[in-house]
Amino acid sequence: MFNSREKSRRPLQRSAFVRPSPQRAAPSWNVNILPAETPVVNANARLYQYEKTTKEQFDKIENVLREISAMQHERNFVDLAQRFAKTQLGFSLPEPLLTNHWIKPVDIGQLYAWCVFETFINMSDEFFNLQPLAMEDESSFQKFIQECGFHTLDVSPCADGRLAHIVSYVLRLPYKSVRRKSYAGAMFDVEDSLQKWVETEMLRHREGKPNQASEPTRYLKIAAYHFSSVAPEHEGCAAHGSDEVRAAEEAKNQLLAFRQGVENSFCCGASIDLLLIGVDTDTDSIRVHVPDALGNFDVENYIDTLSLYRRGGAGKLNQGDYRLGENLRDVILAQVGSSPADGMLRLIARLIAGNLQQIEYVKQYHGGSYYDIGHQERFIGMGIGFEEIQLRNLTFFSYLKTVEEGAKDLDVGVKIFSGLNIQRGLPIPVIIRFDYHGEVPGAKARAELRCQQLNQALRQRYEDIVKRGYMHTLLMVRDCSMDVKAEVIGCSVTVNKEELH
Amino acid sequence: MFNSREKSRRPLQRSAFVRPSPQRAAPSWNVNILPAETPVVNANARLYQYEKTTKEQFDKIENVLREISAMQHERNFVDLAQRFAKTQLGFSLPEPLLTNHWIKPVDIGQLYAWCVFETFINMSDEFFNLQPLAMEDESSFQKFIQECGFHTLDVSPCADGRLAHIVSYVLRLPYKSVRRKSYAGAMFDVEDSLQKWVETEMLRHREGKPNQASEPTRYLKIAAYHFSSVAPEHEGCAAHGSDEVRAAEEAKNQLLAFRQGVENSFCCGASIDLLLIGVDTDTDSIRVHVPDALGNFDVENYIDTLSLYRRGGAGKLNQGDYRLGENLRDVILAQVGSSPADGMLRLIARLIAGNLQQIEYVKQYHGGSYYDIGHQERFIGMGIGFEEIQLRNLTFFSYLKTVEEGAKDLDVGVKIFSGLNIQRGLPIPVIIRFDYHGEVPGAKARAELRCQQLNQALRQRYEDIVKRGYMHTLLMVRDCSMDVKAEVIGCSVTVNKEELH
Known part of the structure; x- marks a missing residue:
């Protein structure tokens, strides 16, 4: 051998x-075996800055929605909520998810998934545009x-x-x-x-x-x-x-x-x-x-x-x-x-x-040991790609071409998120991604089809969770042969069948 | 371009x-652009001999089972049936499928699937052992x-x-x-x-x-x-x-x-x-x-x-x-x-x-045009492999690694067989195959796992057909890096959970 x-x-x-x-x-x-960045402290500060700001964006979501939930009986709720979201999260919420608040309670689960997706899209765009983790x-x-x-x-x-x-x-x-x-x-x-x-x-x-x-x-x-x-x-x-x-x-x-x-x-x-x-x-x-x-x-x-x-x-x-x-x-x-x-x-x-x-x-x-020694992922990522995910405990990621092959991995992820989210009444945000080689004709269309196929298979496998409204999906594709950002092609957060992403 | x-x-x-x-x-x-075999007629006779004898093996099954069905109230039914099967098909039937004939009618659907599988196994073995279609x-x-x-x-x-x-x-x-x-x-x-x-x-x-x-x-x-x-x-x-x-x-x-x-x-x-x-x-x-x-x-x-x-x-x-x-x-x-x-x-x-x-x-x-111009396949083949299938209208074959990717192809096959078999009360025989490269450690075990996974996904997709007893599966793997025959690793035709293949 x-x-x-x-x-x-x-x-x-x-x-x-x-x-x-x-x-x-x-x-x-x-010779130096690490790229020159003196002192070491500088590299760490830069990495921390990125970790902190990115995770904070995700972590704010719950508190912001808690506040918004509390204000939904105000007369000018939509304006209040939008202003609050804009200030706190940096983006407005999809209006159709707010406007019926006087008829029935705002669907916080949908809003939550939408906000996680929006935050991820921003993070992903920034990653490819600004390359915050570029090294040598x-x-x-x-x-x-x-x-x-x-x-x-x-x-x-x-x-x-x-x-x-x-x-x-x-x-x-x-x-x-x-x-x-x-x-x-x-x-x-x-x-x-x-x-x-x-x-x-x-x-x-x-x-x-x-x-x-x-x-x-x-x-x-x-x-x-x-x-x-x-x-x-x-x-x-x-x-x-x-x-x-x-x-x-x-x-x-x-x-x-x-x-x-x-x-x-x-x-x-x-x-x-x-x-x-x-x-x-x-x-x-x-x-x-x-x-x-x-x-x-x-x-x-x-x-x-x-x-x-x-x-x-x-x-x-x-x-x-x-x-x-x-x-x-x-x-x-x-x-x-x-x-x-x-x-x-x-x-x-x-x-x-x-x-x-x-x-x-x-x-x-x-402090020498993470406070979150257990699982604290914010979403599940599945498919092929996700170069932009380089942070700890942000994503449970499963590399797969089909749910059928990746089922065992996904089951682990869904189990983790049942504890993290569903138990508290929040849905599991799942981001489905398929990278493709843009130089091959039809590759993009096939990647989109793959995404849809994964989405369908996922929903079938976790039918019960989906039916209870506890799973939301965002579909993205990316041309990995170019240095470009990923593209959203579908989202399960909808109002009257209109996708909100 | x-x-x-x-x-x-x-x-x-x-x-x-x-x-x-x-x-x-x-x-x-x-120079001759075809390998030497003079006259052309010889090549055709040899090919026809193979086509005819192979297909006859499959085509006999129905008539034999029809006869066996008719004799199930005879006192010495099991002996009679076995002798008849052995003479006509060349193999005996699994005894446990026959012995309860005096309590309830023999399950012809199960027998049918079993016979198709047995015939295929014989055909496949012969193909790899004798190489009947070997050319230059x-x-x-x-x-x-x-x-x-x-x-x-x-x-x-x-x-x-x-x-x-x-x-x-x-x-x-x-x-x-x-x-x-x-x-x-x-x-x-x-x-x-x-x-x-x-x-x-x-x-x-x-x-x-x-x-x-x-x-x-x-x-x-x-x-x-x-x-x-x-x-x-x-x-x-x-x-x-x-x-x-x-x-x-x-x-x-x-x-x-x-x-x-x-x-x-x-x-x-x-x-x-x-x-x-x-x-x-x-x-x-x-x-x-x-x-x-x-x-x-x-x-x-x-x-x-x-x-x-x-x-x-x-x-x-x-x-x-x-x-x-x-x-x-x-x-x-x-x-x-x-x-x-x-x-x-x-x-x-x-x-x-x-x-x-x-x-x-x-x-x-x-006669210049096949009598069976429409579908007349005898079974569905799915997975990776099946080098031994070189005959017309014997197999609907779908090259796939997962049911998820091959679903569209399989749906076509199942639709064809709904017309060919289910409508008459016969099950669809599905042969699942996964070839592997034996020189890679663990490849065989993974191929077996793949077969099981395909089997499970197939049964899930066509749950209704399976529940009605109209789908049976045979699982095979083959080391395609060697010139050896395929190996049976599972079969859905069972008595008291004991697989009959």
């Missing part, structure tokens, strides 16, 4: 598909990972909303340069990943993107399971019964299946690299299951960034020490006992350095 | 992605199509059972060497085809399979719509309201969308070749919409093999004339007025020559 890896130890037989020998690709350790540019990151021996980073975290910020926050990676597909329990679809691998290799061979196939780099698949340090038995991964060892084991098995799939299906030493990461959803610290030189790793053996941080990481971070690779490299090597490939070590050093910043962030702005 | 095609007219700028100029790749016309070997066919300028043949016929024999019979191509994916109305999935194109190019670049990417060959996508010459208004394509022009137009649009998708999504002159074919489901004659040198084709302009046959094709065929390309080439060029690329012309000549054999076949064995 590791034959192509073993080959890499014989530098004389080096071929296009063999890992670069350390001698050749030895990256310079004495794609090409310099590509250069970095290629120096580490990789050409593609493909992360599958759990669908749990508490991991939605894994790329931009927890690991401090530029979101545009990392493929992210979320699955309940990080149990990613092996066949889907194989397909992505095929596509990646084709582009390298045919178009030299992101690099030539003759370059000795590999596809890196990262699986990210999660656990809770504060309430390990209750707030861990629901898909694995809050059992962190099981969560790690099963993510590991999925990684191994993917690698073996590549090795068995294709010739000429085809293989990929693997990395298993655990995320503590309370502190955002991570466990990195550092692989050895042969690519082997295990569930018990990992570096824990929280203990690294506690052993003085914070100070070193502020002094800029951890941004110098050499130092961190020794720390890692001392811990794991075995020595990973040099490029992998360098990438891990970068992930750890980035994550130490995130631990500092959580300490600085969230 | 045709830029890469236009380039091909300038031989000086020839590159890996440019069509070969006629000068260079000029195939030898004076894969490598000589690959050589032929590469000489024509293609490396892959990908056919999307309509899901209609009257086109299920398109590869092995109507076009006389070796089924193993042709990708076939059926969709109602031949409206194939553009994104799925793009993915296949990507995979194909990757293998050419990386592994030189089926040929090196530097060879100037292309991917050929064929769409096959259908019509009825005997009852054009009623027995045409249901998906297009029996309107043959609409059927052709929409298949053409799908082809163009696929080509433009390839051209827009990939650089360096990426393109594919297209061919539109219409099949007359009464006579099995075809219309070939011969493309011009730029790859343009239209719905009105085609060669009709039936009139070719009537103008003396039969005689020439028997004398072996049509097996000499030169002759047929002139016939085609005289008809279309414009001149297609030489390799395309050669492929078309082979398709036409093969189809003339099939017209002769239909004349010889089916």
Whole structure:
């Protein structure tokens, strides 16, 4: 199984598909492994600003509607409500939802869903227009990972909303340069990943993107399971019964299946690299299951960034020490006992350095451990896309092409929201999204059809909830081959069948 | 849109992605374009033998069960029935379905479904064990199509059972060497085809399979719509309201969308070749919409093999004339007025020559026009796979990964079978199949899960029919990376919850 890896130890037989020998690709350790932004505090302040303002927009909704509910017997209710909403939320409400207040109570559930959707649309537009989370540019990151021996980073975290910020926050990676597909329990679809691998290799061979196939780099698949340090038995991964060892084991098995799939299906030493990461959803610290030189790793053996941080990481971070690779490299090597490939070590050093910043962030702005250690998502996102969702506990996201395939994931999400919303009388806002490649004729029309199809299948699966008025949907599509915003194509919040979005 | 095609007219700028100029790749016309099997009659006799014996196995079932039904009040019924079944069908029936005949009438519906499944399993096993439709070997066919300028043949016929024999019979191509994916109305999935194109190019670049990417060959996508010459208004394509022009137009649009998708999504002159074919489901004659040198084709302009046959094709065929390309080439060029690329012309000549054999076949064995010009399928097949189904009007086949995506196709199939079976009191036998790549760890388990998932979704969609006992399912998986038979993993025909298959 590791034959192509073993080959890499014989530098004389080096071929296009063999890992670069350390001698050749030895990256310079004495350079900054994080993009320049000094001091670290600045990056954190900027990220916090974005997290805070965005979440506040969602969190205001309930209070505003509570006030509006209280004023619905006023004579000039519509004006009052609109003025209040405009001041507080920044937008007016759809008038038809307010005007019949003197006949029957205003439908707060519909208003709530509408406001969540409106807030999301604003957030999404802003994300694509202003790029608030833009980090270093794609090409310099590509250069970095290629120096580490990789050409593609493909992360599958759990669908749990508490991991939605894994790329931009927890690991401090530029979101545009990392493929992210979320699955309940990080149990990613092996066949889907194989397909992505095929596509990646084709582009390298045919178009030299992101690099030539003759370059000795590999596809890196990262699986990210999660656990809770504060309430390990209750707030861990629901898909694995809050059992962190099981969560790690099963993510590991999925990684191994993917690698073996590549090795068995294709010739000429085809293989990929693997990395298993655990995320503590309370502190955002991570466990990195550092692989050895042969690519082997295990569930018990990992570096824990929280203990690294506690052993003085914070100070070193502020002094800029951890941004110098050499130092961190020794720390890692001392811990794991075995020595990973040099490029992998360098990438891990970068992930750890980035994550130490995130631990500092959580300490600085969230008291070291989030107040919302449990689920606090604001809506469910389902379909293909959602690049703009990079915030923790905002979205339960399920990557799926059909409800039929994603049913298990969706059931988890609906169960979470039954507790969060329905129990209190509020509907579940579900945003259905399908990204498409605009350069393919008819792709947009097909994406719209997909959205409608998902909407219909969702409503069928949760018929009872829908009938009781406890599920609302917003349908969006986006041309992901362009840097443009998403487009609304339908909404279940209606008056006289007229859609209000 | 045709830029890469236009380039091909300038031989000086020839590159890996440019069509070969006629000068260079000029195939030898004076060789047989069909594999050697003299006389043609032999091939037809062999094909008929297979069609006849296979279909008879299915067609006997009703009569046998009618007899068995009549004998259920005999004292030694179980023995009698078993002996009769064994003699007539070649297999015994599941005893538990017979033994309670003295308490209540034998459940003929269950027996019927069971017999159809048993017959299919036997047919499928035989197909993979004995390869009754094996033609020339894969490598000589690959050589032929590469000489024509293609490396892959990908056919999307309509899901209609009257086109299920398109590869092995109507076009006389070796089924193993042709990708076939059926969709109602031949409206194939553009994104799925793009993915296949990507995979194909990757293998050419990386592994030189089926040929090196530097060879100037292309991917050929064929769409096959259908019509009825005997009852054009009623027995045409249901998906297009029996309107043959609409059927052709929409298949053409799908082809163009696929080509433009390839051209827009990939650089360096990426393109594919297209061919539109219409099949007359009464006579099995075809219309070939011969493309011009730029790859343009239209719905009105085609060669009709039936009139070719009537103008003396039969005689020439028997004398072996049509097996000499030169002759047929002139016939085609005289008809279309414009001149297609030489390799395309050669492929078309082979398709036409093969189809003339099939017209002769239909004349010889089916009186020139099938007695069953309408639907007469014996079961529905759904899922991924079914290489063994190469017979006309045996199966309504729907290529799908989920019922959600394939719902429209399935609805058509269920409607057809409501007329064929339910109306007479017989259930619809549905065979669910999922092929997998055995070299990928866990793929078999996932294929089994897929089968179960499809089964569940099917039962949910047609709940009413299932409740009335009018739908039965057989679940099968097959390792398509090996030359092995399919495996039964479940069946809805049960006694005391014990599956009888």
